[in-house]
Structures are given as structure tokens and as C-alpha cells.
Amino acid sequence: MVWVPLLLVAFVAAGAGCVRVCRASIAAARPHEARGGTDELTxxxxxxxxxxxxxxxxxxxxxxxxxxxxxxxxxxxxxxxxxxxxxxxxxxxxxxxxxxxxxxxxxxxxxxxxxxxxxxxxxxxxxxxxGLAVSEEGRRELAAGVRAVRAGFLLTLVLGTVAALLVPEGERAPVLAGFALPLIGSGLCLLIGLIDVYPYTRWASPAGQRLLAGLxxxxxxxxxxxxxxxxxxxxxxxxxxxxxxxxx
Known part of the structure; x- marks a missing residue:
């Protein structure tokens, strides 16, 4: 069971990255209270x-x-x-x-x-x-979240490989199954971050995107x-x- 501590590290790294990018995306999507603005764009x-x-x-x-x-x-x-x-x-x-x-x-x-x-x-x-644009701080947090998820994914991949090499070949099935969970989770979160969250909310908030779509x-x-x-x-x-x- 020498691979169990490695699995725990992988879960922590993958979970921390996923939480960070999810929090950043929720913060970017959170509606803001308008201050004397209109629903029209120059x-x-x-x-x-x-x-x-x-x-x-x-x-x-x-x-x-x-x-x-x-x-x-x-x-x-x-x-x-x-x-x-x-x-x-x-x-x-x-x-x-x-x-x-x-x-x-x-x-x-x-x-x-x-x-x-x-x-x-x-x-x-x-x-x-x-509330039409993502703040500079929000963009930095989104980018940092994507980087954290990517790092968690790569670390999980490395730790899983090391763990599989530490056990006999006949006992690798539970090791691979255990590392598959954080690997799939961080991989899906990274895919969402790269395709759905990071590029499209880099400048415009969801409210801003809706106005852009109407032009x-x-x-x-x-x-x-x-x-x-x-x-x-x-x-x-x-x-x-x-x-x-x-x-x-």
C-alpha cells in the first residue's frame, strides 16, 4: 500500500486546482449591480x-x-x-x-x-x-486556476506512473483505478477551463457576452x-x- 500516500497527494493537487478554477469562473459569472449604466454598448x-x-x-x-x-x-x-x-x-x-x-x-x-x-x-x-466585463483580478484568477488544474493533472499523471511501478504487475489494477478518478476529474476540469471558461470570459462577463451576441x-x-x-x-x-x- 505504498502507493496510497501518492494517491492522496494526487487527490489534493487535483482537487485544489479544480476548486480554484471553479471559484474563479463562478466569481466571473456572478452578476454585478449596474451603476447608472444602460443595456447599450458603444x-x-x-x-x-x-x-x-x-x-x-x-x-x-x-x-x-x-x-x-x-x-x-x-x-x-x-x-x-x-x-x-x-x-x-x-x-x-x-x-x-x-x-x-x-x-x-x-x-x-x-x-x-x-x-x-x-x-x-x-x-x-x-x-x-x-458588470459587463471581467475585472483584471478576475482574469488573473481565471488564468491561475487553469494553470493550477493543468499542474494537478500532470502531477497526478506522474504520481500514477510512479505508483504503478512501485507495485507488482499483478497488483496494478487497483492502483490504476484509484488514480483514474483524480486524473479524469482534473482532465475534465482542465478541458472546461480551456474551452468554456478561460477564453470566453477573458474580457466579457456573461452579461457582456449577451449584449455582444445581440449586436x-x-x-x-x-x-x-x-x-x-x-x-x-x-x-x-x-x-x-x-x-x-x-x-x-
């Missing part, structure tokens, strides 16, 4: 819920490009064309600030700067307060917000992600 809010800060950045860049305030070249450079109009838009001001006084900058260099700008953080905070992609900017740069024409896709073009 296109920037939809972009954040669907793809996070970088999606908001792409939306703003494309919007400015189509308004002829910015030129996005397929070579991956952004060039300021007009700085006069739309000065009250904080996101557009963040774009101009990220590009700098020279008026031209590589898109891969400005995207993370815009995504970390104050207007994007305020947008995210407002969505969290309305029509007929408007090009709404389609970009909800579905990403894949809906854009090839030139703009290349401008936003020039590294993809270089790999072709």
Missing part, C-alpha cells in the same frame, strides 16, 4: 468586451484611417494626416500621442502604447462597474469590434499586423 465598449484593449486600439486606428485623419500603410506604418478634427475624442488623442510629434510610427510600436493608455483603462473600469455585424466598425481584423480588407489587415504578411 462600438468601443463592444471592441473591449470582444477583444480587450488591443481590439479597441485596432478599432480606433481603422476609424481614424477611414475618417482620413490617419493613413495606415500596408507596410505597417501609421502616418498622421489631420490633427485638427475630432480633438475631443480621448482615444484618438491617445493615438496621436502614441505616434508622437514626428507624425509617423510603426503600428506594432504604437498598438501596445495605445492599449495601455488612460482612456482605455477608464473604458475598462466603466464596463467592470456595469449586428452589418456596420463595418461593429463587425471589426466584435470579430476582429479578419473582417477587414487585406490592405488594412496587413497594416495592423505586418508580421503576418512577412510570414507568407
Amino acid at each position: 462600438v468601443c465598449e463592444a471592441a473591449y468586451l470582444a477583444g480587450g484593449p488591443l481590439r479597441v486600439t485596432d478599432l480606433t486606428l481603422v476609424s481614424m484611417h477611414r475618417a482620413r485623419r490617419l493613413l495606415l500603410a500596408r507596410t505597417g506604418w501609421a502616418t498622421v494626416v489631420d490633427t485638427a478634427g475630432g480633438g475631443g475624442d480621448e482615444l484618438e488623442c491617445a493615438v496621436l500621442g502614441a505616434i508622437g510629434p514626428g507624425g509617423q510610427s510603426p503600428v506594432p510600436a504604437v498598438r501596445p502604447v495605445i492599449a495601455a493608455a488612460e482612456p482605455v483603462r477608464l473604458l475598462a473600469d466603466g464596463l467592470v462597474e456595469r 449586428s455585424p452589418a456596420d463595418p466598425l461593429t463587425a471589426l469590434a466584435t470579430r476582429g481584423p479578419a473582417v477587414l480588407e487585406p490592405e488594412l489587415r496587413a497594416a495592423l499586423k505586418p508580421w503576418e504578411r512577412s510570414r507568407k
Whole structure:
């Protein structure tokens, strides 16, 4: 029965990971009390819920490009064309600030700067307060829960292998049966975390997901917000992600 302590360790590791990811998913799905919000989304809010800060950045860049305030070249450079109009838009001001006084900058260099700008953080905070987005802490806990389940699954697999080698071949059946329980449990929990919990609640809460599902992609900017740069024409896709073009 030398394998019994190993089985107990496997149960504890697998159970702790499963509990953590379940608690994180329940916390992310818990409805929040709205604070003066509405059940309508702006296109920037939809972009954040669907793809996070970088999606908001792409939306703003494309919007400015189509308004002829910015030129996005397929070579991956952004060039300021007009700085006069739309000065009250904080996101557009963040774009101009990220590009700098020279008026031209590589898109891969400005995207993370815009995504970390104050207007994007305020947008995210407002969505969290309305219960439409998962908080940064909630996203970290979800990711940590998935990692804990993965670690528990791998540890159970290793301990089960070691335990099976410690007993005679004819006595391995109960050992394999015992380790099958935490292995299957953590495996199913990991599958749920990777497929159902972690990717789809990374930014939007269940309430936010319902609002996203009700948006029509007929408007090009709404389609970009909800579905990403894949809906854009090839030139703009290349401008936003020039590294993809270089790999072709």
C-alpha cells in the first residue's frame, strides 16, 4: 500500500486546482449591480468586451484611417494626416500621442502604447462597474486556476506512473483505478477551463457576452469590434499586423 500516500497527494493537487478554477469562473459569472449604466454598448465598449484593449486600439486606428485623419500603410506604418478634427475624442488623442510629434510610427510600436493608455483603462473600469466585463483580478484568477488544474493533472499523471511501478504487475489494477478518478476529474476540469471558461470570459462577463451576441455585424466598425481584423480588407489587415504578411 505504498502507493496510497501518492494517491492522496494526487487527490489534493487535483482537487485544489479544480476548486480554484471553479471559484474563479463562478466569481466571473456572478452578476454585478449596474451603476447608472444602460443595456447599450458603444462600438468601443463592444471592441473591449470582444477583444480587450488591443481590439479597441485596432478599432480606433481603422476609424481614424477611414475618417482620413490617419493613413495606415500596408507596410505597417501609421502616418498622421489631420490633427485638427475630432480633438475631443480621448482615444484618438491617445493615438496621436502614441505616434508622437514626428507624425509617423510603426503600428506594432504604437498598438501596445495605445492599449495601455488612460482612456482605455477608464473604458475598462466603466464596463467592470456595469458588470459587463471581467475585472483584471478576475482574469488573473481565471488564468491561475487553469494553470493550477493543468499542474494537478500532470502531477497526478506522474504520481500514477510512479505508483504503478512501485507495485507488482499483478497488483496494478487497483492502483490504476484509484488514480483514474483524480486524473479524469482534473482532465475534465482542465478541458472546461480551456474551452468554456478561460477564453470566453477573458474580457466579457456573461452579461457582456449577451449584449455582444445581440449586436449586428452589418456596420463595418461593429463587425471589426466584435470579430476582429479578419473582417477587414487585406490592405488594412496587413497594416495592423505586418508580421503576418512577412510570414507568407
